[in-house]
Amino acid sequence: MTKADAYRLDIKHANQVIGNLSLDNTTNLLKLNYSQLWRREGFAISPHLPLDNHHSPEVAYNFLDNALPEGEARKLLAENLGVSEKNVYSQVRAIGNDLAGALTFLPPSKEKQKKPSFRILEEEELVTRLNNKEEFGLLTWDDKPRLSVAGVQDKLNVFIDGQGNIGFGDGSLCSTHILKFEKKNCSNLVLNEFFCMKLSGAIGLPTADVEYKQFGPHPSLIVKRFDRKYVGDSNKVMRRHVIDGCQMLNLPRDYKYERNLGDGRDVKHIRDGASLVKLFEFTEHMSSPIESKQWLINWQLFNLMISNYDSHGKNVSLFFDRNNARFTPAYDLVNIAMFPQFKQELAMAMGDEFEPNDIHAYQLADFAETCQINKKLLSRLLTDLANKVIKQLSTGALIESLTIQSHFCEDDISYFKQLSDNILTKTEYLKAQAADIPKIEV
Incomplete structure (x- = not known):
């Protein structure tokens, strides 16, 4: 490989080279260019990366930075490669075959499609790694970095074949x-997220498919990727x-929280990060603005009902291509209130309020006004959604269906009941606020 090739990656979509990503080794700036054919026949891969190639290096950096792992996994990936954590190009070069979505970023020498290969991950091997994950992590397998995404939980991307075998795919497999x-x-x-995700699906909200599975003593949530x-x-x-x-709004990954500088006394008034106001403004540019607004309202109301305070800018995504700009199914739904060790503050404010226990009719009306939502519509959607949640939880229908689908011990079922009671109490309170929302002038 020549030195020039080392600083350039082909961008591929459906096995077609649509452009290239290059790193200027003198300025250390990224440049993303579409090919002439893709400019004529393709689509912009982000609202801020137009087909005319007129965009700044910062936009390309933000787009790719958001596609990479976060937290400890990001540090481990950088250490494994022997580069700085901010060296986005080298990290994309290493794991560019399995980032989120449809695009791959590969060196030109790897332009030809490799034959599909599947490396099965036996349960015993996975259990052994999980037993020692605090020491060895989940990033590297067979001396090769595999994209793992860090957050509240440890995560590992895997391929599952038609027979249910779990492992790592290469070539045409990912x-x-x-x-x-x-x-x-x-x-x-894991039980918490499993319950919240299943509740979301049970009340008719588009939600990623999940299963619960025990690997030895380790509970696991298996999430089916919608991309x-x-x-x-x-x-x-x-x-x-x-x-x-964050990619949708052209924000750095560190701006996924509305208070991008934190909630310290001197900086908590600075709110340049992802916010509900910015997300609602973007719905005007989506395929169906009305449908998108309603999805976003239901998503935020459900997050309030289940106390998912950590619903930040990277916990919402879009299908984005030539014909579509629509929200994906919901994911990462967790009741944060059940974990006092986590920060009990909203990632994105309701109107002007970040304190979840201070969300009443006034704050809901403020949310409606700041996001330009009809208050009668918000009241009606809140009531309808709350009724669906209450029906699932007050009758025990959801817990009954979950225990039929999977084997859970008595302690698991007891936890489901605690979680159900917590959500039910919050939902009934929010429902009681609905009637007053249209009457309030903020």
Whole structure:
């Protein structure tokens, strides 16, 4: 490989080279260029990366920075490669075959499609790694970095074939599912997310498919990726392009919280990060603004009902291509109130309020006004959504259906009941505020 090739990656969509990503080794700035053919026949991969190639290096950096792992996994990836954590180019170069969505970023020498290969991850091997994950992490397998995403939970991207075998795919195969595990100080986190995700689906909200599975003593949530589809007949994985909220708004990944500088006394008034106001403003540019606004309202109201305070700018995504700009199914739904060790503050304010226990009719009306939502519509959607949640939880229908689908012990069922009671109390309170929302002038 020549030195010039080392500083350039081909960008591919559906195995077609659509452009290239290059790093200027004198200025250390990124440049993303579409090919002439893609400029004529393709689509912009982000609202801020137009087909005319007129965009700044910062936009390309933000787009790719948001596509990479966060937290401890990001540090481990950089250490594994022997580069700075801010060296986005080198990290994309290493794991560019399995980022979120449909795009791959590969060196020109790897332009030819490799034959599909599947490295099965036996349960015993996974359990052994999980037993020692605090020491060895989940990033590197067979001396090769595999995209793992850090956050509240440890996560690992895997391919699952038609027979249910779990492992790592290469060539025309890539990850189709995400395994999510618990950290040692977060007991019942997997059960919590499983319950919240199933509740979301049960009341009719578009939600990622999840399953619960125990690997030895380790509970796991298996999340089916909505940007991937395995086609068994051709033994390949079809990819669909998605962007997250920070990419949608052209924000750095550190701006996923509205208070991008934190909630310290001197900086808490600075709110340049992702916000509900910015997300609602963007719905005007989506395929169906009315449908998108309603999705976003229901998403935020449900987050309030389940006390998912950590619903930040990277916890919402879009399908984004030539014909579509629509919200993906919901994901990362967790009741944060059940974990006092986590920060009990809203990632994005309701109107002007970040304190979840101070969300009453006035704050809901303020949310409606700041996001230009009709207050009668908000009142009606809140009531309808609350009724659906209350029906599932007050009758015990959801817990009954979950215990039929999977084997849970008595302690698990007891936790489900605690969680159900917590959500039910919050939902009934929010429902009681609905009637006053249209009457309030902020």
